[in-house]
Amino acid sequence: MEFDDKVPIYFQIEQYIDREIIVGNLAPGAQVPAVRQLALTLTVNVNTIQRALTELIREGILVSERGKGNFVTTDTAVLAQMKKRVIQGELAGTYDHLAALGMQPAEMVAALEEYIKERKGGESHD
Structure with missing residues:
Protein backbone atom coordinates (compact mmCIF):
# COMPACT_ATOMS: atom_id res chain seq x y z
CA MET A 1 0.00 0.00 0.00
CA ASP A 75 -24.58 -4.36 12.87
CA THR A 76 -25.92 -3.46 9.44
CA ALA A 77 -26.83 0.09 10.54
CA VAL A 78 -23.22 0.79 11.58
CA LEU A 79 -21.90 -0.64 8.30
CA ALA A 80 -24.43 1.33 6.24
CA GLN A 81 -23.42 4.54 8.04
CA MET A 82 -19.73 3.79 7.44
CA LYS A 83 -20.37 3.16 3.74
CA LYS A 84 -22.33 6.41 3.48
CA ARG A 85 -19.49 8.31 5.20
CA VAL A 86 -16.89 6.85 2.81
CA ILE A 87 -18.99 7.63 -0.27
CA GLN A 88 -19.70 11.16 0.94
CA GLY A 89 -15.98 11.70 1.52
CA GLU A 90 -15.22 10.65 -2.04
CA LEU A 91 -18.00 12.84 -3.41
CA ALA A 92 -16.89 15.82 -1.32
CA GLY A 93 -13.41 15.69 -2.82
CA THR A 94 -14.78 15.41 -6.35
CA TYR A 95 -17.28 18.21 -5.74
CA ASP A 96 -14.58 20.51 -4.37
CA HIS A 97 -12.31 19.86 -7.35
CA LEU A 98 -15.08 20.47 -9.88
CA ALA A 99 -16.36 23.56 -8.04
CA ALA A 100 -12.81 24.94 -8.17
CA LEU A 101 -13.06 24.58 -11.95
CA GLY A 102 -16.15 26.79 -11.88
CA MET A 103 -18.69 24.02 -12.49
CA GLN A 104 -22.22 24.34 -11.17
CA PRO A 105 -23.92 21.34 -9.47
CA ALA A 106 -26.17 20.63 -12.48
CA GLU A 107 -23.10 20.58 -14.75
CA MET A 108 -21.38 18.18 -12.36
CA VAL A 109 -24.33 15.79 -12.41
CA ALA A 110 -24.49 15.91 -16.22
CA ALA A 111 -20.74 15.36 -16.50
CA LEU A 112 -20.89 12.39 -14.11
CA GLU A 113 -23.79 10.82 -15.99
CA GLU A 114 -21.92 11.27 -19.28
CA TYR A 115 -18.75 9.83 -17.77
CA ILE A 116 -20.58 6.77 -16.49
CA LYS A 117 -22.18 6.16 -19.88
CA GLU A 118 -18.84 6.46 -21.69
CA ARG A 119 -16.78 4.63 -19.10
CA LYS A 120 -19.10 1.77 -18.25
CA GLY A 121 -21.36 1.62 -21.27
CA GLY A 122 -24.27 2.70 -19.10
CA GLU A 123 -24.41 -0.62 -17.25
CA SER A 124 -26.03 -0.66 -13.84
CA HIS A 125 -24.04 -1.72 -10.78
CA ASP A 126 -26.83 -2.24 -8.23
Missing part, protein backbone atom coordinates in the same frame (compact mmCIF):
# COMPACT_ATOMS: atom_id res chain seq x y z
CA GLU A 2 1.30 3.44 -0.88
CA PHE A 3 0.68 6.13 1.71
CA ASP A 4 0.01 9.83 1.20
CA ASP A 5 2.49 11.90 3.24
CA LYS A 6 -0.17 14.55 3.85
CA VAL A 7 -2.58 12.21 5.68
CA PRO A 8 -1.77 10.32 8.91
CA ILE A 9 -0.95 6.68 8.14
CA TYR A 10 -3.29 5.33 10.82
CA PHE A 11 -6.17 7.20 9.16
CA GLN A 12 -5.25 5.77 5.75
CA ILE A 13 -5.27 2.30 7.30
CA GLU A 14 -8.75 2.98 8.69
CA GLN A 15 -9.85 3.98 5.19
CA TYR A 16 -8.24 0.83 3.75
CA ILE A 17 -10.17 -1.38 6.18
CA ASP A 18 -13.40 0.54 5.50
CA ARG A 19 -12.95 -0.13 1.78
CA GLU A 20 -12.14 -3.80 2.37
CA ILE A 21 -15.46 -4.07 4.23
CA ILE A 22 -17.42 -2.15 1.58
CA VAL A 23 -16.15 -4.27 -1.33
CA GLY A 24 -16.77 -7.49 0.61
CA ASN A 25 -13.20 -8.62 1.23
CA LEU A 26 -14.02 -8.39 4.95
CA ALA A 27 -17.61 -9.56 5.45
CA PRO A 28 -19.74 -8.77 8.48
CA GLY A 29 -18.58 -11.04 11.29
CA ALA A 30 -15.26 -11.82 9.57
CA GLN A 31 -12.07 -11.79 11.59
CA VAL A 32 -9.63 -9.03 10.73
CA PRO A 33 -6.03 -10.19 10.26
CA ALA A 34 -3.91 -9.97 13.40
CA VAL A 35 -2.12 -6.71 14.19
CA ARG A 36 1.31 -8.14 13.36
CA GLN A 37 0.05 -9.63 10.10
CA LEU A 38 -1.47 -6.30 9.04
CA ALA A 39 1.76 -4.54 9.97
CA LEU A 40 3.74 -6.90 7.75
CA THR A 41 1.24 -6.74 4.90
CA LEU A 42 1.02 -2.94 4.92
CA THR A 43 4.67 -2.45 5.94
CA VAL A 44 3.93 -0.16 8.86
CA ASN A 45 4.65 -0.12 12.57
CA VAL A 46 2.51 -2.34 14.83
CA ASN A 47 1.59 0.70 16.93
CA THR A 48 0.19 2.45 13.84
CA ILE A 49 -1.99 -0.56 13.05
CA GLN A 50 -3.16 -0.73 16.66
CA ARG A 51 -4.12 2.95 16.60
CA ALA A 52 -6.20 2.44 13.43
CA LEU A 53 -7.91 -0.65 14.85
CA THR A 54 -8.61 1.10 18.15
CA GLU A 55 -10.36 3.90 16.29
CA LEU A 56 -12.40 1.43 14.21
CA ILE A 57 -13.42 -0.35 17.42
CA ARG A 58 -14.38 2.99 18.99
CA GLU A 59 -16.56 3.72 15.93
CA GLY A 60 -18.23 0.32 16.24
CA ILE A 61 -17.01 -0.89 12.84
CA LEU A 62 -14.85 -3.54 14.46
CA VAL A 63 -15.62 -5.55 17.57
CA SER A 64 -12.82 -6.85 19.76
CA GLU A 65 -13.24 -10.26 21.37
CA ARG A 66 -10.70 -10.83 24.11
CA GLY A 67 -8.35 -13.67 23.24
CA LYS A 68 -9.90 -14.15 19.79
CA GLY A 69 -9.12 -10.97 17.86
CA ASN A 70 -11.00 -8.25 16.04
CA PHE A 71 -14.07 -8.85 13.93
CA VAL A 72 -16.16 -6.79 11.53
CA THR A 73 -19.41 -5.80 13.21
CA THR A 74 -22.59 -7.53 12.12
